[in-house]
Amino acid sequence: MFWLVETPEQFEELRYKGFKQVYLEVVPSLDYISCIFIATPQGKYILSINHSEALSLEIDPVLEWLKGMEKIQVRNKVDTIQYLPFKNIEDISMQTSHPTILPSIFQDIQSRTHNINYTAPISKVFEKCDAAYEKVKHLQYKQYYDFYNTKASIVFGALSKNGIPIDTKLFEDKYEYKPPSDQIYPEYNFKTATRRPSCLYNGINFLALNKEDGSREVIKPKNDCVIEIDISAYHPTILANLIGYNFGGENIHQHFANLYGVDYKKAKELTFKQLYGGIFEEYKNIEFFKQAQAFIDKLYQKYNQQGYIESPISKWRFEKEILGEIKPQKLFNYLLQEIETSQNIGLMWEIFKTLNGKNSYLFLYVYDAFVFDWDTKEDIEEVVSIFKKRGLVTTIKTGETYNL
Numbered sequence: 001m002f003w004l005v006e007t008p009e010q011f012e013e014l015r016y017k018g019f020k021q022v023y024l025e026v027v028p029s030l031d032y033i034s035c036i037f038i039a040t041p042q043g044k045y046i047l048s049i050n051h052s053e054a055l056s057l058e059i060d061p062v063l064e065w066l067k068g069m070e071k072i073q074v075r076n077k078v079d080t081i082q083y084l085p086f087k088n089i090e091d092i093s094m095q096t097s098h099p100t101i102l103p104s105i106f107q108d109i110q111s112r113t114h115n116i117n118y119t120a121p122i123s124k125v126f127e128k129c130d131a132a133y134e135k136v137k138h139l140q141y142k143q144y145y146d147f148y149n150t151k152a153s154i155v156f157g158a159l160s161k162n163g164i165p166i167d168t169k170l171f172e173d174k175y176e177y178k179p180p181s182d183q184i185y186p187e188y189n190f191k192t193a194t195r196r197p198s199c200l201y202n203g204i205n206f207l208a209l210n211k212e213d214g215s216r217e218v219i220k221p222k223n224d225c226v227i228e229i230d231i232s233a234y235h236p237t238i239l240a241n242l243i244g245y246n247f248g249g250e251n252i253h254q255h256f257a258n259l260y261g262v263d264y265k266k267a268k269e270l271t272f273k274q275l276y277g278g279i280f281e282e283y284k285n286i287e288f289f290k291q292a293q294a295f296i297d298k299l300y301q302k303y304n305q306q307g308y309i310e311s312p313i314s315k316w317r318f319e320k321e322i323l324g325e326i327k328p329q330k331l332f333n334y335l336l337q338e339i340e341t342s343q344n345i346g347l348m349w350e351i352f353k354t355l356n357g358k359n360s361y362l363f364l365y366v367y368d369a370f371v372f373d374w375d376t377k378e379d380i381e382e383v384v385s386i387f388k389k390r391g392l393v394t395t396i397k398t399g400e401t402y403n404l
Helices: 008-016 059-067 122-136 143-162 168-175 234-243 252-260 264-277 287-306 328-355 381-388
Strands: 021-029 032-040 043-048 071-074 089-091 187-189 198-201 225-231 308-310 317-319 361-366 369-374 394-399
Touching (some): 021 122, 043 122, 089 143, 143 187, 143 328, 143 361, 252 264, 264 328, 287 328, 317 328, 328 361, 328 369, 328 381, 381 394
Parallel strands (some): 021 071
Antiparallel strands (some): 021 032, 032 043, 187 198, 225 394, 308 317, 361 369
């Protein structure tokens, strides 16, 4: 039985086996596919598309064969669809307790600066892929994965593919690393406990860039300016929607300032402390927090009685079997952040549709902020209207760089 598929005859023999479902791992090299690892109940194979140690298969018949599968299982769809944009791909590794990020075989996939996968021994590439498969082969796809398998994977894949525009000299000076070009491609990972994603490139967390030390100066637009759209009082807004509370069109933080009897800045601080740390005794009679506490209590009761709670937009489940014993406030915080993420995925879906074919593009998403490389000949109000339709209040910042 062969494991290396490198000739048309071997590929035809593989295709003749009639597989309807496979596990797959793409082995990239720079911007193209070097190899494709495939695992089936009948055997494991590596298809050589462009590797220094083997003959090369024509890519089109391979893609046509894979596209015709009933199901392709992977352990990171966001990465896989950069190379195989197929609808039949299913991500089986969605929980934080399992391997989530497609690790490089011998290189950082997103940096695309080296050709190591092309020259590494193909037997070693096979072994690496096989070892990764063995860690996830027991996993089963669950129905409530659908939103993150489809919409979320496509959105974060597109966002990563857009890249972040940088000044290469400033970037090298700041991080002591020479990027391959003036557009870098970070990796978004939404497979966290709360579904809030991380965004990393070469060890740099782009969702936590320091505002004071020049970290943001490295981001420089290709178009005319950087525009950031911020959602105001996002988590209080989400909670108000959950409990049916109406702020009556008033500024949310000012609304709380009036209730607390403090200034605006102090009101923001008090509200967020209570959303994340629990409601203070002296404010439990305020109607908003009275309803919030009742919601949290009911949520926790449901978690313990049925063994999970379900998020309203994505239908993602926080399962007791996975999370175990958890405090009521922490469970509520998980839900709040998941709703933020799933709602933002819907917003970004509409943003990508609106900006399709235009020069302006979304290049960074930071929880309640959306950052664009903007062409001033295009109308930002088209994007702002997406937020307005969902009842979200926004503020807009503009500058020559992200830092400004």
